[in-house]
Amino acid sequence: MSLIADTIRQIEPQDAAARVAARKRLEQLTMPHWALGRLMDLAEDLAGMTRSQQPPVGRKTIVTMAGDHGVTAEGVSKYPQEVTVQMVHNFIQGGAGINALARLVNARVIVVDMGVAGDCSDFAAAKAGRESDRSNFKFISKRVRAGAQNMARGPAMTREDAIRSIEAGMEVALACCESTDIFGTGDMGIGNTTPSSAIVAVITGGKVEDVTGRGTGIDDQQFHHKVAVIKKSLEINRPDPADALDLLSKVGGFEIGGIAGLILGAAAMKKPVVVDGFISTAGALIAHRLEPKAADYMIAAHRSVEQGHRIALKHLAKQPLIDLGLRLGEGTGAALAMHLVEAAVRILTEVATFEEASVSKATA
């Protein structure tokens, strides 16, 4: 059996009994009924995911998947493609947004070269030679190809490479599983809002204009051009909406496939996975199309500035935890949301019940 089929087969829904037990306790806590709102919903979810009334979330792993996109040749981004590899270098140095925010929540960051166009061969060695570990960083190479092809001219990758990218994400999840209680997703890839919008359009049925955003900050003219490029890519590739592998191969990217694989792997092992922003949610849509039950393990970190994110989250029936105008990716939203996940667990495990604290209950 293939790794993808085998992993998907292992995905079970959340445990109903664990959810009921958690809800029962949460309803007895010394506070007005459900007064901590969505954090209590989250606590119930975490119990259902982990089958535990003390959901473990201490060991946090954020996996930042990096890949390049031939479609940048069409001028869809404000930044040159070389920035992808430069930012991977920045991750190693510990100077990126994800480093700072992951350190704050005590998460390790695993950066995976899924298909960067630039040379990453020195990075593992550079990392090994470092004395201090300000970067809370690990580098793994799972490179499928040196960047996806230009989807405006043909398929972004072969079907075999799409499978390979998902398998690579699963392999990362499996390799980290023993040392991880909760996963977070992240991405780095100049141009990757373009394939993400294409995926969101196909899976949700949304109009390209409605699911495309400003990415790194393009102006009106560039926006209209980006929409045209996405439309053209969909026209020439005609991805099959029912076939996630076809969709990923035609208008996807290696890091998006990696994110989908990571989410499926986490779900198979009953680990919560915090889905970062727009690109990560495109990966989540691929995962969800392959196995809808995977959504039981997804936690939506934040609502991105990218307008298509709202539509993508709605398709997954997920409400994000944070809404602070973020549009960075890297896993930064996931890192921030992990603190709220920890808060939810503390509420479930540390707050006393009315009976335990001898506090009078509400009148009927």
Added chain:
Amino acid sequence: MSLIADTIRQIEPQDAAARVAARKRLEQLTMPHWALGRLMDLAEDLAGMTRSQQPPVGRKTIVTMAGDHGVTAEGVSKYPQEVTVQMVHNFIQGGAGINALARLVNARVIVVDMGVAGDCSDFAAAKAGRESDRSNFKFISKRVRAGAQNMARGPAMTREDAIRSIEAGMEVALACCESTDIFGTGDMGIGNTTPSSAIVAVITGGKVEDVTGRGTGIDDQQFHHKVAVIKKSLEINRPDPADALDLLSKVGGFEIGGIAGLILGAAAMKKPVVVDGFISTAGALIAHRLEPKAADYMIAAHRSVEQGHRIALKHLAKQPLIDLGLRLGEGTGAALAMHLVEAAVRILTEVATFEEASVSKATA
């Protein structure tokens, strides 16, 4: 000079030069322009408040002000008044929501008896005798009276007691200042959404129906009754909207005065103060009416389920950081928001600039 006048006199606006310096760095960070959105706005604010490019926020103090309300005799809450003192006891035991969430962000909690009806005399002693400190808690008595009077029958307190409650909050701020980088506000008081709604109605000019909510969870009939009680209180007391002390004395509460005093004290010492939910924001409105510049030091933690909170925050021109359907008070929203404050500081101080990291900038 009185403590109130003296404290207010010390409040200066945020420092413009510190804001400019922070913005300049934030605009050079290795990410698309302002890609961490409102966290970057917050970082700029923190620089302006603290006059520092490395705003100190490590030593966190959440002050939970407790007080009772005679208006509970009108049946405005689902809970009996005795719950206030029981919850203070729960704070001491470390079993309340605020204990759990404050521990998570490594904040100490100072619970202040501003005017609890029940007996709190044993609490300081009980605390002193404890071996382990799971409660991350300190108890202070600043009791003005054993509960405010029923505002539906006359003034909640005398003008002198209103002054005393604000001074008490200032005293707490001054006493903690040396050991605190950032303050958070919190409240405990059965019935206290009722005076808070009255204050919000008077200061914002909002209709009582629009600024009144369900508090601890009352039904439709109880809601209409609560609105009627607030209207009656305003009719018989006729508070002067231009005179915050008159307003606080007529339809306020001791803990609300304490919160106002704490905020003014923090602002005077140029310390950021995270304003929790609806009751804390009523206190913030009192502080703001006494000295509008105090708003320069306020950070709105979250948007409460209480419908009047939106109107109150709008009056202060504050956008909350969190929107998770919380309605507990105690300082729980402030505790959660403190993590985002810390995240903002990390972004300002730990993320590399394009130049530092040798990353290519955007094309024009």
